[in-house]
Amino acid sequence: LAKTTQPISMDSYEGQEVNITCSHNNIATNDYITWYQQFPSQGPRFIIQGYKTKVTNEVASLFIPADRKSSTLSLPRVSLSDTAVYYCLVGRGGAGSYQLTFGKGTKLSVIP
Amino acid sequence: SQTIHQWPATLVQPVGSPLSLECTVEGTSNPNLYWYRQAAGRGLQLLFYSVGIGQISSEVPQNLSASRPQDRQFILSSKKLLLSDSGFYLCAWSSLADTDTQYFGPGTRLTVL
Numbered sequence: 305l306a307k308t309t310q311p312i313s314m315d316s317y318e319g320q321e322v323n324i325t326c327s328h329n330n331i332a333t334n335d336y337i338t339w340y341q342q343f344p345s346q347g348p349r350f351i352i353q354g355y356k357t358k359v360t361n362e363v364a365s366l367f368i369p370a371d372r373k374s375s376t377l378s379l380p381r382v383s384l385s386d387t388a389v390y391y392c393l394v395g396r397g398g399a400g401s402y403q404l405t406f407g408k409g410t411k412l413s414v415i416p
Numbered sequence: 417s418q419t420i421h422q423w424p425a426t427l428v429q430p431v432g433s434p435l436s437l438e439c440t441v442e443g444t445s446n447p448n449l450y451w452y453r454q455a456a457g458r459g460l461q462l463l464f465y466s467v468g469i470g471q472i473s474s475e476v477p478q479n480l481s482a483s484r485p486q487d488r489q490f491i492l493s494s495k496k497l498l499l500s501d502s503g504f505y506l507c508a509w510s511s512l513a514d515t516d517t518q519y520f521g522p523g524t525r526l527t528v529l
Contacts, residue, residue: 338516347506347520348460391459395516404518406452406460 308392313411322379324410326392329373337368337375340391342409348391352377379412387414418443422507422521429528435480435494437524439507442488447509449490450518451482454504466490467512502528 309327316322328337336355340348352359354366354375365378379386391409419442429435441447448467452460462475464482472482479498483491490507504525508518 336516345504345523345525347508347523348518350517350519353517393516404450404460404462404516408459 308394308405308407310390310392310407310410312408313413315413315415316382317415318383319381322382322386322412324377324379324390324392324412325374326377327374328392328394331372331394335372335394337366337372338393338395338404339364339366339377340393340406342389342391348406351390382412382414384414384416386412388412418509418519420507420509420519420521422505422524424524425522426525427527429497429526431499431528432496435492435497435501435526437492437505437507437526439490439492439521440488441490441509444509444511445487446512447488448512448515449484450508450510451490451492452506452508452520454506456503460506464492497528499528502526 307330336353338353339351341351342348352361352364352366354368356368356372359366367376377390389409389411391406393404395404421440423438448465450465451463453463454460463480464472464474466472466484469484469487480492480494504523506523507521510518
């Protein structure tokens with residue numbers, strides 16, 4: 305399983321765009337990159353998943369450079385409700401991986 | 417739509433007592449099911465996963481066990497709880513085709529005294 309490294313914490317003001325970068329130097333050819341969001345005392349929630357280039361949904365964008373050794377989760381115009389822990393995971397997409405390895409994640413604090 | 421339920425929401429148990437946490441999924445069939453534990457201030461640790469009725473794989477050896485008596489029911493048990501079993505227990509499901517996209521339940525906060 306590829307190891308991921310992301311900042312322990314980040315602060316941002318409301319209305320700003322937040323970019324959280326995750327390093328995964330040992331990503332395998334078949335690995336996908338998935339981001340989850342977790343609020344206190346709740347289970348993680350799937351945000352976005354990608355393999356290469358850029359993926360966008362109604363919640364966030366995910367930027368993946370050509371070498372795929374890192375990825376950046378972009379949250380546009382954050383609000384106080386975006387305060388949460390964000391996890392970057394790398395695993396074999398599709399069937400058979402089973403082992404989602406959650407690290408400590410990045411604790412995002414949005415300031416009024 | 418699919419929903420996942422866990423109960424109880426909170427539990428306080430003495431050391432040495434048994435444990436049974438239940439998880440059920442609605443709106444899907446043949447899901448993969450998972451049990452995770454999150455200790456205070458730490459990431460999630462995968463404890464067990466199941467790809468079908470009666471099929472359990474353990475990721476971490478410990479005094480916990482899991483069972484899947486029905487397709488959409490997953491149970492986490494212990495015969496004798498330890499202090500170190502305290503934590504936030506999360507059940508999750510995924511489809512067979514995409515095991516990286518997992519959907520988590522509301523969790524059970526277990527405190528062992």
